[in-house]
Amino acid sequence: MTVADALLLALGLIAVGSGALVVTSAQLVRAGFYLVVSLGAVAGLYLVMGAELVAWVQVLVYVGAVVVLLLFAVMLTRAPIGPSRDLDRSALPAAVIGAGVGLGLAALLADSFRWTRFELPPTGSAQRVGAQVFGAWVLPFEVLSILLLAALVGAIVLSRPDLGARPDPEAAAVPVGPPHDPVDESAEVVARLDRIAARQADAQARVRQAHADKVAAENRAAAATVVEADPEDEVDPLRQQAHDIIFGAQRARPKVGEMAPESGTTPARDQDVIEGESYLVDDSKMLPGRPALPGPEKQEEE
Amino acid sequence: MHAVIPYVIAALLFGLGVYGVLRRRNAILVLMAVELMLNAVNLILVAADATVKNTLTGVQPEAWAHPVPEPRAGAVFALFVIVLAAAEVGVGLAIVLQYYRLRRAVVLDEVALHAHDHETDHETETERVAG
Structure with missing residues (x-):
């Protein structure tokens, strides 16, 4: 039992313990923070095993980005602060399967490795990892960059409802009528x-x-x-x-609608009578072609 | 260093992840459990790189690979898996948030997989609101 073994055991206990709290906690936010602890402990395991670059990438990407993203999702879905009861299904089948997988794999690996002792690799492996990434694994690296780009575009398209939205089938079923009539003749109007x-x-x-x-x-x-x-x-x-x-x-004055008196004298007027003469007009003569009114002409002839 | 310690830790973390995926109903908690499983796989890769691959002698490196004196393929795989996990959680959370925006729910049991037309969706919605 060396120092490395003791460190591995301690960090492993922290990782497994906080991992168990992640999957059993009744509070969403606490589950997120236990996940931070668990992933940090795993990063410590990487450090002990001499993979510093992986450890720091783990801290940067997982603890710095992924967990923050998960906590943002917890916030955006308006998760209740405090314990929520409806987070879990029945525990028995999940516990049986999970324990079977975990303990079975643990037994398999323990049986295959026994208590074999390995020499730890020398530290300072970041340069070698970089040479590997840009030497032997450059093609998967580029493919992964394309995958990240695709995931970025996909997440943006999913997050914006106005991008790539299919038309509503109910709206499509309504026939497109003539342009809207400004005079609204609907029943309620x-x-x-x-x-x-x-x-x-x-x-x-x-x-x-x-x-x-x-x-x-x-x-x-x-x-x-x-x-x-x-x-x-x-x-x-x-x-x-x-x-x-x-x-x-x-x-004695002529009533409205009577002919003017023959004498040519101006008829008596008072202020109740509308100023101006009125004549009896034959409708049948007026209708075709609207001839001129006969009254004033007669007066001029006289 | 005894190799069995990180391996057993990774196996237990994977089991916890499986338990969480099967137990949890909230989609965000399911994603957290998936992260645990991916971390267990990463731990296996790094441990194998540090123990088994480190002690292999006389094994020719891959013929198509650029020969390096000390191959660290496990660490490279772990990095790739971390990138994959980041992409997965980004798209997964976008899906969860979009579903929450549509239905006001993040519970996986109530996701209607077969109700495509709007009427049935509306009926289930009203039922859930009423009940």
Whole structure:
């Protein structure tokens, strides 16, 4: 039992113990950190066995990158902080198979190597490993670089849903109709327009009713004043005569739609009548080709 | 150095990895267990390089290989396996995160392998939400 054996045993105990905690811990984040411990112990084993380059690459890649990536995944999937109960299946079949594989392999290797003692290789092997990688194994090295590139591209494509997304089959099933009509004539829009029109009609009816009530009230008040004023009027024939003179012209003026009087005198007007003459127009004459209105021509002939 | 110690350690780590892959339901924990198994393989390679290959004398190196005085093929293999593991965990975590984005779950038992159309997926989703 040498120092190297003692170191190997200690580091191996750490690696196996923390590995067991990785696969049994009920907390995701703790499993990740136990994985850090286990991989670090394995890196120590590499160091003891004289493979420094592998050890430091292990620390860099595994502890520095892979575990950080796993912890990022734990974070991004919103894993609960604290123990979660639904992490595991039933333990028995997995334990049987895992123990069978592990102990079987251990027994096989222990039986094949017994307690044979080997001399440790000299340290400082990084230069030799480099010569190997770029000498004998340069083709697998290049293939691995292509594989890393492919994995990079694949991970990016998987992570971005807008890259290489297949069209939704439901969306593809919908036939592409004519371009969207700016006048939307769907059922709910029509119903909403109907409701708006009904509301406006109600409001107009209310306003008309209020106006009619007001006018009726004013008429009643005016009738009351007329009734009060009537006795004075009856006893005054002169006033009645003046009334006839004043309002006779009003009665004699042509009504809307009548022909202008033949005499050529300007008809009596008041401010209630719309300024301008109105003539009786024969519709049957107007319709074809829209002839000119006959009224003003007649007037000019006279 | 007694060669049996790293070998047995590697065998036990591999067994733990197998146990973890079979036991765990969370996809990220399964990936962690896979990392354990890959590390066990790396340990075997480095141990074989340090013990068996180191003591082989009189064996001709590979005819197509560049002859080096002290071959360290085990370390080179271990490096290649580390690179492979890095690529594997990158793509695997991308798949897990994409699946989580789609279904809000990382549980491997509930991955519907045969439900391709959207209706069945939606039904299982609603069932899981309800149940």
